[in-house]
Amino acid sequence: MFKEFINKLKNKKRIGVFSHLRPDGDCVGSQIALCRWLEKNGYEAKAFNEDDVPLNLMWLLDYFPIQKPTEEMVASCDLIILVDGNAVHRFGELEEWQKKYSWPMMIVDHHPDPENGFDVMVSVPEASSTCELIYKLFSEHDAEQIDENTAKALYTGIITDTGSLQFDSVTPETVEITADLLRRGNFKPNEIIEELYSNKKLAQYKLLSKALTTIELYQDNHIAVMYVTQQMMDDTGTSNVDTDGFVNYPLSLQGVKAAIIFKDLNEDGIKMSLRSRSEIDVNIWARQLGGGGHKKAAGAWHPGPLEKAIADTIEIGKKQL
Ligand SMILES: [Mn+2]
Numbered sequence: 001m002f003k004e005f006i007n008k009l010k011n012k013k014r015i016g017v018f019s020h021l022r023p024d025g026d027c028v029g030s031q032i033a034l035c036r037w038l039e040k041n042g043y044e045a046k047a048f049n050e051d052d053v054p055l056n057l058m059w060l061l062d063y064f065p066i067q068k069p070t071e072e073m074v075a076s077c078d079l080i081i082l083v084d085g086n087a088v089h090r091f092g093e094l095e096e097w098q099k100k101y102s103w104p105m106m107i108v109d110h111h112p113d114p115e116n117g118f119d120v121m122v123s124v125p126e127a128s129s130t131c132e133l134i135y136k137l138f139s140e141h142d143a144e145q146i147d148e149n150t151a152k153a154l155y156t157g158i159i160t161d162t163g164s165l166q167f168d169s170v171t172p173e174t175v176e177i178t179a180d181l182l183r184r185g186n187f188k189p190n191e192i193i194e195e196l197y198s199n200k201k202l203a204q205y206k207l208l209s210k211a212l213t214t215i216e217l218y219q220d221n222h223i224a225v226m227y228v229t230q231q232m233m234d235d236t237g238t239s240n241v242d243t244d245g246f247v248n249y250p251l252s253l254q255g256v257k258a259a260i261i262f263k264d265l266n267e268d269g270i271k272m273s274l275r276s277r278s279e280i281d282v283n284i285w286a287r288q289l290g291g292g293g294h295k296k297a298a299g300a301w302h303p304g305p306l307e308k309a310i311a312d313t314i315e316i317g318k319k320q321l
Contacts, residue, residue, distance in 0.1 A: 011060040016077035020085035027158025063149040084130040086114035131157025154251025224250035
């Protein structure tokens, strides 16, 4: 899987590794593990993201630093690798710089329908996570290079991208990989879960309680909708990042096939996250709204207002039922 990838690195020295904007656990985990692999194999790796790493993932930065890129810093790279995304515009200003510097570019990713034009693509839409792919880079090359910190970074990405090994993207192999990471990393699952999830603030639960009252069912109770407004966030002293995981509440209602959370962020518009636990493909759904993602989890933006965003989204989703 990584033969061409490894070949392409020959005679290169400085490698810039980008993860997508608004990074998640899979992004950060795969970026850090890949940078550690590069450094172990004689390359000079730099990890970049324009956005801040979420608070519950900050501990991973002890294993490899992620910096905000400047044109100057990236200009000196010989090659760029993108992880957990397959369209350059998902990586911020890099898209503009690429036009000027035309670095060779490779991707390692598991989102469907990659953009054309990459020099090497390790694109596996069936994979549970990009971290599962980076694990394979190690195992194809030299599994002994998976040290304790790398194991924790990879484990984090697999856990966060699979809802703690609950999604249908999880295969027996995914579970075998996580077992191997536990062994090599010499840690217990709860150590990572505590870092990731046991850090809720009371204010977040106050916001959740408001959001729960907005749940409505559509289309014979197959589609569930929940929303959060800027006012609700202001009243509880929370922000957009505090809505993480909220969509799982409408999604777990009996009989619901897909759920959407709408976040009304005033002048920024309406941000929505779509989730499916059925044959409904929310990637197709989100693409019709100008967004995208995976079959079971996708996102999109709507200019608003909220009522129109909900009506338009239901109208599109109806066709998939
Ligand atoms: Mn991912």
